[in-house]
Amino acid sequence: MTEKQGDARHLETLDRDLARFSRLEDMGAVVARPMVGIGISLVFVLIAGIAAMLFFGQESNTVIVVVAACLGAYMALNIGANDVANNMGPAVGANALSMGGAIAIAVIFESAGALIAGGDVVSTIAKGIIAPESMGTASVFIWAMMSALLSAALWVNLATWVGAPVSTTHSVVGGVMGAGIAAAGFTAVNWPTMSAIAASWVISPVLGGVVAAMFLWLIKSRIIYREDKIAAARTWVPILVGIMAGTFASYLALKGLKKIIKIDLPLSLLIGAAIGVVVWLVMIPLIRKQSEGLENRNKSLKVLFGIPLVVSAALLSFAHGANDVANAVGPLAAIVQASQSGDFTASVSIPAWVMVIGAFGISFGLFLFGPKLIRMVGGQITKLNPMRAYCVALSAAITVIVASWLGLPVSSTHIAVGAVFGVGFFREWDAERRIRKARLAMPDKPVFAPEERRRRKLVRRSHFMTIIAAWVITVPAAALLSAVIFFVISSTMG
Structure with a gap:
């Protein structure tokens, strides 16, 4: 063997070794990435506990408040991982935003919504689900709230892991109901409120889907x-x-700005109408200029919907942060108040440090674990383009306003995902209609076999069934888990 051949063989061996090493590095990165996310999450939870210790002071119930703060931080992380996908998924799926851009916008606007317009007062126990007087003592009330917070967080965590966007509001409601039943029996539950929430399981997604389909038809x-x-x-x-600008103006005035100013529904609609007309007049010359030189085809139309879609995603995130931060920090604030004063029947004010835990927790959860659900909502249920995604965003805002007017406790998650389903099922119906029309015009033209047509369905049925099942069992699953946790805590502490 010549020296040159030997060198060549050594180089080949080195290349193979480097390739193996590179593959090992890639595998290590894949394994380490989830561990990094979990590690950062644990650090954040610990920081939340330390913050609670510093702000709450050296009072007798400090340990309970520290534990509750850690649970609130854990819940906020899960809200960010699961709930925010509904706002950003359509824009990412339509390629109007990159994943990094979507996360950056969501982090900024979710935090802004929570800190600027987050509700400063929540009812003693989430949305009047149970009568606080039935709890008997402050200790029982605190254990019930801790059980509700932990069970809701565990359920949302599980749902995120299996890839199902569920309602964090319903998770908290189920947790509170289960703990209330465990603590004071079935008579403690406000069953008319629970019936309205159960009705919203059907009303929210159907209404969202119908509104989105109507705009897509338009x-x-x-x-x-x-x-x-x-x-x-x-x-x-x-x-x-x-219409989008007016709708979001009404939505934000009605739902997102409660902390700054109290606005009723008629005034919010008037504000929305005025802003909508102004934006319409401003957009006429802008769209005319933007459309100059565009080819007369569908692909050109996507350009015109890109910026409105990005703006709608940002506004939805702001409103979501303002409203749903209470799911993480409402029970925590109730625990803080009950621990400080022993009063657990009055309305609860949320301290600033508690709101910060909620805002940052949602942002961290989105950044670390959100991409999985964003991809699922944006691209795996049905294929979205800017026009379809725009219909989803607009439907979410309109449906919440209609539901507020009707007094229905709806879920933003159910509405947004229902709107995605509505767009997909409308496309299926429209495609079938056009096939039938073409068949009447050209009866001799071959058509797809039934098996092929089933394969070409525009909504993935496996995701549809998984999500519906997760929605149906969210409240009972969170309630059962909360009841079990309450019995464990009360038997241990008692």
């Missing part, structure tokens, strides 16, 4: 199926963006 009939798509878009896109 876009298809007035823009996509027109001879001159660009001319149609110049007329309708400013109107649609005006």
Whole structure:
């Protein structure tokens, strides 16, 4: 063997060894990434506990408050991992935002919503689910709230792990109900409120899906199926963006700004109408300029919906942070108040440090664990483009306003995911309608076999069934888990 051949063989061996090492590094990175997320989460939970110790002082119940703060931080992490996907998933799935851009926008606007407009007062026990007087003593009340917080967090964590977007509100409601029943029996539960929440399981997603499908039908009939798509878009896109702006203005005025100013429904609709008209007038010349030189095809239309979709995702995140932060910090604030004063029947004010734990927890949870659910909502239920995703975002805001007007306790998760399903099922119906129309026009043209047509369904049935099942069992599962945790805590502490 010549010296040159020997060198070549050594180089080949080195290349193979380097390739193996590179593969090992890649595998190590894949294994380590979840561990890094879990490690950072544990650090955040510990920091929340230390913060509680510093702010609460050296009082007799400090240990209980520290534990509750850690549980509140854990719940906030899970809200970020699961709930925020509903706001960002459609924009990412439509390629209007990258995953990094979506996470950055969501972190900023979720935190802003929680800190600027987060509700400063929550009812003693989540949304009047149980009568606080039935708890008897402050200790029993504190154990019940801790059980509710832990059970809700564990359930949302499990749902995120299996890839099911569930309602964090319903998880907390189930947790409070289960702990209340365990502590004071079935008579402690406000069953009319629970019946309304159960009704919202059906109403929320159906209403969201119907509204989203109606807007998609409007876009298809007035823009996509027109001879001159660009001319149609110049007329309708400013109107649609005006509707979006007005809707979000009403939504934020009604739901997101309670802490700053109290606005009732008629005034919020008036504010929305005024802003909608202004935005419509402003958008007319902007869309005309943006549409110059665009080809007369569907792909060109996506450009016109990109920026409105990004703005809608940011506004949804702000409103979500303002509303759903209470799911993490409401029970924690109730525990803090009961530990300080012993009063657990009055309304609960949320201290600033408690709100900060909720805001940062949601942001950390989204950053560390959110991408999985964002991808699922945005791309794995049905294929989204900017127009379809726009319909989902608009439907979410409109449905919440309608539900507020009707006095229905709806879930933003159910509405957003229901809107995604509505868009997908409408596309299936529209595709079947066009096939039937083509068959009547050209009866000799071959059609797909039934098996092939089933394969071409535009909504993935496996995800549909998984999500529906998770929705149905959320309240009973969280309630059962909470009851078990309450019995364990009360037997240990008692």
